[in-house]
Amino acid sequence: MSHRNAPLTETGRLRLARCVVEDGWALRRAAERFQVSPTIAQRWADRYRLLGEAGMADRSSRPHHSPRRTPTRTERRIIKVRLLRRWGPARIAHLLGLVPSTVHRVLTRFGLARLTHLDRASGRPIRRYERDRPGELVHVDIKKLGNIPDGGGHRTLGRQAGRKTRSGAGYSYIHTAVDDHSRLAYSKIHTDEKKETATAFWTRAQAFFTTCGITVERVLTDNGACYKSHTWRDALAAAGITHKRTRPYRPQTNGKVERLNRTLLEEWAYARPYRSEQERRDAFPHWLHTYNHHRGHTALKGKPPASRVPNLTGQYT
Template sequence: MSHANAALTPRHRLKVAQLVVDESWPISEVAARFQVSWPTVKRWAERYRTGQPMTDRSSRPHNSPNRTAPDVVKRCVSLRLRLREGPVQLAPRLGIAPSTVHRILTTARLNRLSHVDRATGQPVRRYEHDHPGSLVHVDVKKIGNIPNGGGWRFAGRQQGEKNRAATPDKPKSKWHNPKMGHAFIHSVIDDYSRVVYSEIHDDETALTATAVLIRAHDRFADRGVTVERVLSDNGSAYKSRLWHQTCAQLGITVKKTRPYRPQTNGKIERFHRTLADGWAYARCYTSETERRDALEGWVHYYNQHRPHTACDNQPPFSRLINVPGQYS
């Protein structure tokens, strides 16, 4: 790609060369016509005559005597993954400058510890299926219910305790401090498009989880998406016979994450963090009913209006076009 101030673009370089080589124009006349020097015209004509491309050559030298040895680079990456130390700490171990260590780590995309998995020390491996419905992730997010008048996050500890004590129909507790119970958000998210389907319930049983999956399956089907696989953790609801029977009836292949490895289901784990920031604790709700009523609107905003970095800063619904069978 030519630079911003180049007199000749690759297309005009080809035109210049063709005028000289193919049409036998004088070099001086072509140079005057295109307002460039005659050595420039001669250079592109010679490249055209020898069959070379009209694009800029790389400025990288053919030989770099001071280049860091491959063994040093390999050891630097190995120490970074094993010790998780920065350039200042790794430089004395390798006998090179910290700036050189930083350059090596940047080239290997290991300059930030967030690029390295904390559990294994290995580089984070990201994946994405190639079409909607190829894989959906399911999980449950557990949050505490809000007392009437607002919870402690916005009302403060003292007022929050008063609101909790004054809220009727609380779950029974053996402790003197009344409990508010929990809400369970069941979510199903498409791996490719990031379109999500969420419902809020009072339990996380297999019966509730399978009912949510069926409704999510129907919702995706309305958009022309056929769910092929479902990935879940090893929770009791997803290990139940009812779950496997329901998936078999829907024609969905069941997949499980490795035990104690939530990163495999990271897309829905990340969605639940966004859910907590954008909906669950985004503002002061005066009751649990008010917060639950706001869930559907927030999910609609997430799917159809909120820019998503994995979708090129477009809403997830923007990827639900040209799905298999949509226009057949």
């Protein structure tokens, strides 16, 4: 593809070459006519004689040989240290006797320039996936969150005063279900994580997805006690839903709902100093509506989950 300042396109090159080769124009005359140097005119004329019209296409500027490129053996050593130890370019360069910029260039070439692209447990590159349609897989999880005492906690009163009001506040349990394809979320705050509570939550979540035109096929959870209970199993089986569980100590498998948990902590739970737990809970439905309908999602190219849901408002049921 020609750059923006190129005087000739492929069509212009062809016209120039035909003027010289077929019509017998002098190089200087053709160069002046097409506003290029005689050297350029000679180049396109020679290529036309040799290759014809196909020779007018752009060629890669990459050299055929790179004698000063980092040897393959050294590149393999850099990649091995990166995957095994998760070191940065400076430490790898010191270990292997290289320049940090060389190490960084190699890591960039192989897609390993950022540690966030590697799985923390195995050191292997993360292979991200997305289901093809809504409802094919729904991620479910519970987030335990400390309650805010009446009058506010340490974020409102400061560390010293906040310690006096902290005891006895208890915990809240945020039950969340996220559709893998659309990132549409259904979430409720409960006082426990018992099997009856988790099962009742899923019943309401499934009804919510159904109202939105989404038929749930599979559910992915961790290995929590409530998700291993007969009550949970029977509720999914009755609806014809397949239940999948993550490998033990591998929360990355359920990463989409884990990432949503982090988002709600940053943008709702700790977004501002609340004076009470009830004040924070009252703000949750508004935040969840904003997340589903208005907040741009990076995985959806800046669009909200509502852009991928056929019937989010329920008006076509």
